[in-house]
Amino acid sequence: MNYLIKFGMVAAIAFGFIFITADSANAQRRGAGREYREDVRDARRDYNRRVRNGDYRKARREYREDIRDARREYRNDTRNRRVNRNYYRQNNSRYYYYNGRMYRRW
Numbered sequence: 030m031n032y033l034i035k036f037g038m039v040a041a042i043a044f045g046f047i048f049i050t051a052d053s054a055n056a057q058r059r060g061a062g063r064e065y066r067e068d069v070r071d072a073r074r075d076y077n078r079r080v081r082n083g084d085y086r087k088a089r090r091e092y093r094e095d096i097r098d099a100r101r102e103y104r105n106d107t108r109n110r111r112v113n114r115n116y117y118r119q120n121n122s123r124y125y126y127y128n129g130r131m132y133r134r135w
Contacts, residue, residue, distance in 0.1 A: 061106040068099035
């Protein structure tokens with residue numbers, strides 16, 4: 030009886046860790062999206078400020094650069110954290126496992 034209680038406690042702790050790690054991965058993705066929206070908002074704010082000052086060309090150029098940097102940073106932050114990806118890429122091919130066997134797709 031004592032062993033069942035200990036086993037139940039260990040199982041509950043293990044499931045708790047599993048749920049905590051899944052939640053933290055989603056939180057990291059949400060944080061990346063929040064940061065991207067903040068960068069875009071700052072770029073728009075800077076663009077409007079420069080337009081009010083009369084620097085139209087510089088405003089357009091800086092806005093494009095800021096948006097490009099924000100997109101690049103967002104892609105790099107979220108690239109390797111895709112959910113439910115059961116394959117990996119190597120030598121321009123896709124390898125994945127299905128029913129215990131490895132398959133290769135081009």
